[in-house]
Amino acid sequence: DAGVTQSPTxxxxxxxxxxxxxxxxxxxxxxxxxxxxALGQGPQFxxxxxxxxxxxxxxxxxxFSGHQFPNYSSELNVNALLLGDSALYLCASSLVxxxxxxxxxxxxxxxxx
Amino acid sequence: xxxxxxxEGPVTLSEEAFLTINCTYTATxxxxxxxxxxxxxxxxxxxLKATKADDKGSNKGFEATYRKETTSFHLEKGSxxxxxxxxxxxxxxxxxxxxxxxxTRLLVSP
Numbered sequence: 694d695a696g697v698t699q700s701p702t703x704x705x706x707x708x709x710x711x712x713x714x715x716x717x718x719x720x721x722x723x724x725x726x727x728x729x730x731a732l733g734q735g736p737q738f739x740x741x742x743x744x745x746x747x748x749x750x751x752x753x754x755x756x757f758s759g760h761q762f763p764n765y766s767s768e769l770n771v772n773a774l775l776l777g778d779s780a781l782y783l784c785a786s787s788l789v790x791x792x793x794x795x796x797x798x799x800x801x802x803x804x805x806x
Numbered sequence: 807x808x809x810x811x812x813x814e815g816p817v818t819l820s821e822e823a824f825l826t827i828n829c830t831y832t833a834t835x836x837x838x839x840x841x842x843x844x845x846x847x848x849x850x851x852x853x854l855k856a857t858k859a860d861d862k863g864s865n866k867g868f869e870a871t872y873r874k875e876t877t878s879f880h881l882e883k884g885s886x887x888x889x890x891x892x893x894x895x896x897x898x899x900x901x902x903x904x905x906x907x908x909x910t911r912l913l914v915s916p
Contacts, residue, residue, distance in 0.1 A: 733908070735810075735908045749901065785850075793840075793899040796852070
């Protein structure tokens with residue numbers, strides 16, 4: 694049973710560029726949440742997707758957007774990258790009726806130079 | 807808003823020592839509480855959880871009791887191993903999201 698997978702593992706981008714991160718949820722899960730983990734900090738909630746719609750959003754600017762596909766996989770897009778966007782981006786999947794029990798992927802390490 | 811406060815690290819222990827990592831929370835009502843562990847280069851793994859007051863979560867020798875009187879959920883282990891070296895995060899269930907503390911790094915030496 695495959696767990697949550699994310700791609701790519703590492704990414705280096707330049708300020709002002711755009712980036713897309715991808716996530717495949719654990720088999721059977723229908724809900725995907727994204728978190729940003731800055732170095733030395735705890736994960737911060739970005740948003741959550743269910744049935745291809747954004748259900749809830751944290752305190753992140755509109756430069757951060759997402760998408761969920763019919764197969765429940767998800768993408769996180771960040772436009773106009775800033776140096777402060779450098780972080781580990783974590784995807785977590787769950788069942789909508791048990792959204793508190795989230796399973797995390799290994800993350801994508803984004804470095805903005 | 808909801809928040810979680812953890813003791814700052816690093817916590818440095820010798821193998822077989824007793825571990826306590828403090829965690830307190832601020833929230834409306836009595837949210838479910840969690841401990842996650844993050845090993846180097848990996849994502850977060852759920853270690854244990856408690857869904858209501860006075861519940862005790864336990865896993866792999868780790869325990870934490872949900873204390874509503876003190877709004878705390880301290881993590882304990884009677885005898886740590888080198889393999890327990892990791893970053894530990896306390897979290898609570900907010901509205902459709904998890905709210906995490908800043909994490910506590912545990913270093914266990916042989």
